[in-house]
Amino acid sequence: MSFDPATLVYDANGLIPCIAQEEATGEVLMMAWMNAESVARTLETGRVTYWSRSRQSFWVKGESSGHLQELVELRVDCDSDCLLALVRQTGPACHTNRRSCFYTAVRNGEEVEIMAPMAEG
C-alpha cells in the first residue's frame, strides 16, 4: 500500500517532529519539524525538507549552507507521531557549525560543551 503522509499524526500546528540520524555512524544530528508537504517533498526529492516554524516556510536542509541532508530512509514510530530520518549529512548539521546540534551534556550536575565547531572546509 502506497505511503500517504496524511496517515501521520500531526500536532495542533500540523507538524510532526523528525529526528535526523547519520546513517553511517548512528549519530543523532538534530530534530526539526515537518508538515505533510515537507514529508512528501523529502520522499520525492531525497533531500530532507523541514518546515521552519520561525520563518513559516519550507526549509530544504543545507540549501543555503550547502550542508545537505540526503535521505537514506524515513522511519515512522508506533504512534505515527514522530519520524526518524536516516541521512547522509554533508558537513555540520548544526547552525553553530558543529556536526550535531546536541553538543552540550549535563555532567556532574553542570552543562558542559562536548563538541567543538568543525573546521571550515
Next chain:
Amino acid sequence: MSFDPATLVYDANGLIPCIAQEEATGEVLMMAWMNAESVARTLETGRVTYWSRSRQSFWVKGESSGHLQELVELRVDCDSDCLLALVRQTGPACHTNRRSCFYTAVRNGEEVEIMAPMAEG
C-alpha cells in the same frame, strides 16, 4: 555552573521532546516528552522519567513493564528545545514489544515493517 532545567525551552504545554538513544549501539529507541520536573527527576534518579500527555502524569519508563531506561547522559541541543538521552534500555523500548518504536520504514513508496517484536523473556 549548576544545570537548571528551567533554562530549557518548553512548548506552550510546558513540554520538551526527549529522544532516547541506546548508548551501546546508537539505536534510536523512542521520542517522548518531559516537563521541567521530569528532567530534574531523570537527572536525580538516573531513571528516564517522561511526562505522559495522555495520562497527565509522570511516567518512569519501565516502572510497570520492567523495561527501564537507565540514564547514561543527558544532552541538550543548540536551541535548548530538544533533549537527547543516552540510555541503557532493558528489553523493548516500545509498547509493542519491539526494541525501538521506529519499526516501520518507507521503502519504494510503501510503509513496511522492519522489526519484529522481541521474544518474551
